[in-house]
Amino acid sequence: MKHSFTETIKQILIDEFEEKADLIYSYCLLLQYINLKTSSAERGSKARSSFGNLYAIYVLVEDYINKGFNINETYKNYEGAKFSALFRRQRELPFGEKLQNHALNDRVNGEFRKFFPTCENIPIIRDVSRKRYWINENLLICNFENQTYNIAESIIKIINQYIEVKQNKFEDLIKQCEQIKNLHTADQYQATNFVFELLAPNVDARLFEIVSYSILKYYYNEQVIYFGFELENIQEENLKLYKTGRTNANDGGIDFVMKPLGRFFQVTETTDVRKYFLDIDKIQRYPITFVIKSDIHVEELKRRIKEKAEEQYYITTIVKQYMDAIEEIINLPILIERFEEAVEKGYLSLVLDEIIKQSKVEFNYDEE
Structure with a gap:
């Protein structure tokens, strides 16, 4: 080669x-x-x-x-x-x-x-x-x-x-990201295209996880939930997404967690559905949302997962347990839609800020 x-x-x-x-x-x-x-x-x-x-x-x-x-x-x-x-x-x-x-x-x-x-x-x-x-x-x-x-x-x-x-290339990425972050509204098209490029198939798995987190964090940011322990004392709180640690960490299949709902998110670039079952098993079949680096339609992904579950586990009740554990599937088209919604709400600069911040942490980037 x-x-x-x-x-x-x-x-x-x-x-x-x-x-x-x-x-x-x-x-x-x-x-x-x-x-x-x-x-x-x-x-x-x-x-x-x-x-x-x-x-x-x-x-x-x-x-x-x-x-x-x-x-x-x-x-x-x-x-x-x-x-x-x-x-x-x-x-x-x-x-x-x-x-x-x-x-x-x-x-x-x-x-x-x-x-x-x-x-x-x-x-x-x-x-x-x-x-x-x-x-x-x-x-x-x-x-x-x-x-x-x-x-x-x-x-x-x-x-x-x-x-x-690779260090030089990464420094170029950070500089490019910072320059685009400072673009005027008239250049929003260029800025959004830059983020789209970060979701391309050849993107480093760690960077894909970072970009996914940055998008979803601000997509959910204005969504409000009402909850409380007493009917007369109901609290209003925005949904908050937290990154649980470094990418590719041995964290039991939890990449992001959402407060106060307690939703779990797992980012994956594989379409090998056996990996999904492993992630589900690691957290005792607790409901999990998969963010998948794939253009395949969500319904087709679900069909493949169910087909493989039926092949591997055979028993209807067990297959149902695995399928019920998949709370949501977010593929690339959905992720792009959610990014566009976040941009419409004025979060483009904050999304880019988050990408820069998380990238520097993940890749151990030294400002000096």
Whole structure:
């Protein structure tokens, strides 16, 4: 696979290995895997970044270099890096503050096998009982023409360059968002189109969740509910939507919660309905609203969910329990309609403010 960042990878290899660069790239599957994971480099901040898998490789290779194994042949006797140290280092890297342990534990190896099914090596070796980890040195060393080439330092340079590109793209997004926020009413069309672009299919899943939250927060903002514990003391309160934490967090399937109704919202980009059942089960089949990054009509989505539920669970009463747990489905057309309603109410600037605020928190953006 060749993309715009591939040339950067090749140039780093040329700087390191000169005329052997192309041969080393064709021989080293780990470089080819990194090439696949950096395809979003020039597609802007909205495209998937794959930092989790890249950083799992990065911290292990960094540990390998820091201990001098790239210049000696004693790595096979190394006791392994501690998981806690690797995990902490991942979170110190740009955009890595809230990364979880999936990439280090299995995600990298599983995906590598998918891309290179005939390869006998996997990138990450681990001793689960002792929580010790190694990069597979067989994937770092290339032997041909009676020469040995180690790509460890090149991998660090490649990922560092990718980080720099993504940081620059994200800063451009923030600046663009802030500029559009300050547009006059006459430029509202441009501002709304900008938000529509943030809902496109190639948008990073985290950014889609942020934009969905920002839209729905102000869509519900003026809706009022009356409630109370006594008939003579009924309170009036606006609906308020709260984001429960970082995106992709292990929070039991609750991305947003609404006060005072206690509604749960789960944002998803998958149309694999088995994931919906998992989310429903995680919260004990409490009613949940799904915000789905899909243009498929809501009724068709419901039909597919019910069909899969009947196939998987068969029993009518159980199928009904799952279907009853789906309080509402909000697809992309509905989300756009709700954004347009929020804009009509004068909330465009506040929606953009919220996108900026949540993006800076999510992507660990430092103003300095």
